[in-house]
Amino acid sequence: MSDQDTGARILIVDDNTKNIQVLGTMLREEGYQLNVAQNGVAALKVVETVLPDLILLDVNMPEMDGYETCERLKAADRTRGIPVIFLTARTDTDDIVRGLDLGAVDYLSKPCNRRELLVRVRTHVALRAHEKEAERRAEEAIAERDRNLKWALLGKATPAFVDDYAEDARRIRAQAEWLTRGLDDDDPNKTRAATIERLVEAHLTRLIEIADITQEEMGLELGALDLPNIVDQFVRTWTLEQTPGTEVTIDTDVRYTGAIRADRGRLTNAWRKLVDYAAQLQRESDPGTTPAIQILTYDDNDAIYVGIQSPDPGITAEWREGLFDAEHEHEGEDPKRALDLYYAKRVVTDHAGQLAYRFRQGKSLFAMKFAKP
Template sequence: MKTTLEQGTILIIDDNPTNLEVLYGALDGNGYDILVEMDGESGIDQVKTNPPDLILLDIMMPGIDGFETCRRLKAHEISREIPVIFMTALTDTEDKVKGLNLGAVDYITKPFHKEEILARIQVHLKLRQMSLQLAQSNERLEQRVQERTAKLTGALEELRSAQLQLVQAEKMSSLGQLVAGVAHEINNPVNFIHGNIGHLTDYIESFVNFLNLYDNCYPDKNEKIIELREELDIDFLIEDIPKIMASMELGVKRIEQIVSSLRNFSRLDEMEKKPVDIHEGIDSTLLILQHRLKASPKQPEIEIVKNYGNLPDIECYAGQLNQVFMNLLSNAIDALDEQAEKRPHPGKIIISTQTLPENLVRISIKDNGIGINEETRNKIFDPFFTTKSIGKGTGLGLSISYKIITEGHHGSLSCSSQPGEGTEFTIEIPLKYTDFSDRNNFLDRPSF
């Protein structure tokens, strides 16, 4: 059993039995494993099946000579790095240069001298061993460099992702504060108007009753009063004023609904988990996006179809779920807007909710756009991946949504799409909030 490369395997390729006997005698007893072949073709086959550590190669042989044998050995991946020492009686410098150019490392001239053969073999086996050790060291070093580079690259990507997620969270939080502030400011005058509409309605009704009583008690009126009554069309006013008041009441209620939806969407007062009606969150999100759903000179109207199931309140972070709804619905609208000219039918977004076994809830948001291919679908949840033009998307919306659902709510967010048939995003989350102690810093931040 050889312990080092210096006691390795040596292949002798020589067609002369006398030379083989001399070489075998010189090498035998020095710890080498010796293989013998008598022509170039057989030597090449031997190398392929049992690669040696060094080759002693005769130049003058029948069939292919030593030069051609060396050329073929150096052309093959298995034998390319095995050192080849030529054995020859030739003394022509041109032949030596030719052999060295073909890849040989040394020459042994005939007649052979045992000490010279052993010395040259030992030197080249040592060089071979050092070369292999250096190659192994370089390989290990390169592997460590690659591993370190991969770690640094991963850390850089994580840092970049965390920074952009922080910016996104701050942006959403600021927007939530703005929405909540606007809702609060609108709510004050609306409450004032709503509170006084009832009094004003009562006052007008009292004036009308008084006017009717006056008409009944004093049917004969002054001509100026009659003219002014006709000029003001009092009968029409008496009929129309209740309609105006009812319309104002309806408008105020509509504003109150909008304010309520804005506050529901922002959820700034709900930083902790609590049972909520997610349908309210979806409706509030749709209200925020209403201006993008309406028809415009550039885009047709987008129809919203709601297939809401009978869901109980879900224990969750309502603000974060609303952010997910905003991202998914905005992407669906973007897709329909960009593909408006390619779609043969009006844009439609179908929102479906249902309960599933094992206390799960499924929310589906599906559009009827032209869909996305599999290559794109496999990347859509990757941070910074976006198909939108520069300035229209950061590639973080779906990535953040995926984190909120999977890490923040122990659920799943998936996408299915068939080109030409639209795209569907499906959320599945537990009805009951479980242990979220592993949430990262981003998900610990209140958002809307």
């Protein structure tokens, strides 16, 4: 046994207890970790929580046979890449071809020769390990390039430059989509193409975020704007653009009814990012409910205040440190959310204003302060 096999996990699916015992003994002696299931239904439940490196699958089983089990495994993104070896007493060529057509990587007849079984198991476990390592390195490489690109462009690149870079990514995505459509569902390359497509999509999303952040290169288009009207149109637009699963209820408390001198597009874009952030805080604290956000406006003698408020448990003091920094990192938080807050703070600062986070009376408040025109 090679070192790379140690610790690999194998799922044995067979309704015959004796077969499971025999296979289990052979594989444990080689250092493999095991999970077992006695029919296809049980096997599908196992892979919901544990992803094996290889599945040894019997054909004739109650409730769900091996063919249907394999078909379902290959139809799901989560389990499509797991290699499946059929183990069965059937030796008819049509049966073998059927199993391979469903996506199995190999087919062994019972009773299995120990040496042949272990060689094939070792081969497919090693191939799976290499494939997973290649996927991991690809994701790490793109993530590292993404980080480097973000810091290279942050506050420096023009929107036109970012657009050119994004167009290159769109071309790569289009090629990946074309490749995915041209491959059979059981072709391992289809999974790889889908992975490329997903990674490029994530890259495009980050480029769009960077494009938002670098808009200050174009300068502000300031004008005297009616604040109640801006708030009303923002809420209307938000409501129209909502999609199922991302609904947010927005209420308003408009106490300042005058004008504000601002760049309408950039200011409302900052509001959008703050509402998104506040809504996510609510979703994390109370999953399954529709977030309820309130937009407040009020004033004093010298300043105008706009607040994005939401009922939630708030965020910790540690989390608040550097909350609006572009490089802010908090365990479990999507880095994109840090960029959202950085962008909002930058917009407010460009308007000679201030943005702060407060927590009071069970509510989070992102408070923006602007000078009166």
